Amino acid sequence: MNAKQAAGYKAAEWVQEGMLVGLGTGSTAYYVIERIGQRVAEGLKIRAIATSKASEELAEKYRIPLIKAADVSKLDLAIDGADEVDPALALIKGGGGALLREKLVAINSDKFIVIADPGKLVPHLGAFKLPIEIVPFCYEWTLVQLKSRYDIEFQMRTLDGGLYVTDNGNYIVDASFGVIKDPGALDAELKQLTGVVDHGLFVNIADVVVIGHEDGTTETMEKP
Numbered sequence: 001m002n003a004k005q006a007a008g009y010k011a012a013e014w015v016q017e018g019m020l021v022g023l024g025t026g027s028t029a030y031y032v033i034e035r036i037g038q039r040v041a042e043g044l045k046i047r048a049i050a051t052s053k054a055s056e057e058l059a060e061k062y063r064i065p066l067i068k069a070a071d072v073s074k075l076d077l078a079i080d081g082a083d084e085v086d087p088a089l090a091l092i093k094g095g096g097g098a099l100l101r102e103k104l105v106a107i108n109s110d111k112f113i114v115i116a117d118p119g120k121l122v123p124h125l126g127a128f129k130l131p132i133e134i135v136p137f138c139y140e141w142t143l144v145q146l147k148s149r150y151d152i153e154f155q156m157r158t159l160d161g162g163l164y165v166t167d168n169g170n171y172i173v174d175a176s177f178g179v180i181k182d183p184g185a186l187d188a189e190l191k192q193l194t195g196v197v198d199h200g201l202f203v204n205i206a207d208v209v210v211i212g213h214e215d216g217t218t219e220t221m222e223k224p
């Protein structure tokens with residue numbers, strides 16, 4: 001058992017019979033999907049929405065029944081990883097590019113559980129580059145807008161020699177804020193910029209954080 005698996009397996013215990021569950025994305029969320037899949041194979045009946053094409057494929061592999069948003073009005077529970085977690089349970093997410101679907105699923109769930117290893121815990125968000133999802137149309141102008149507002153480095157995310165494209169057909173700019181003193185204020189500011197679809201700051205969204213350790217133990221942080 002490694003730390004990510006410990007966190008993922010522990011969080012999977014929150015999943016109860018009949019629940020509608022949001023499945024996160026990434027190397028930690030992998031384990032929660034794996035464990036839920038094992039429980040489904042043992043007879044657990046749930047339905048789920050995945051936050052990325054990769055997680056959808058994984059859920060299908062484990063025969064976890066998937067539904068569309070149109071089928072339900074909200075979810076009971078979403079479980080997902082994070083790139084950084086601060087003491088107030090504000091997060092940076094989107095290292096894997098899935099931030100928009102992840103945020104949509106998290107805010108439409110009664111409970112949002114974050115799973116992480118201890119390396120994700122930080123006193124202040126911002127050492128991890130903040131992913132900002134922007135529309136491809138005139139994205140160069142959006143980049144200029146961002147650069148004119150914040151005197152920091154912005155990097156268009158790339159993949160295989162081209163610009164990285166999200167599951168939603170958008171681009172990602174990674175922003176080197178260093179220390180984000182007021183995540184709530186930055187969250188609101190970025191959302192106001194035309195061209196920005198969303199960003200990886202999750203403020204006041206997480207209810208619980210499950211931290212896994214290499215020895216297989218876990219600890220839980222609740223929203224203060």
Ligand SMILES: O=C[C@H](O)[C@H](O)[C@H](O)COP(=O)(O)O
Binds near residue numbers: 026029080083097102
């Ligand atoms: O876009 C990706 C997600 O926000 C991930 O949950 C996040 O990057 C953490 O991924 P991992 O568990 O692989 O570190």
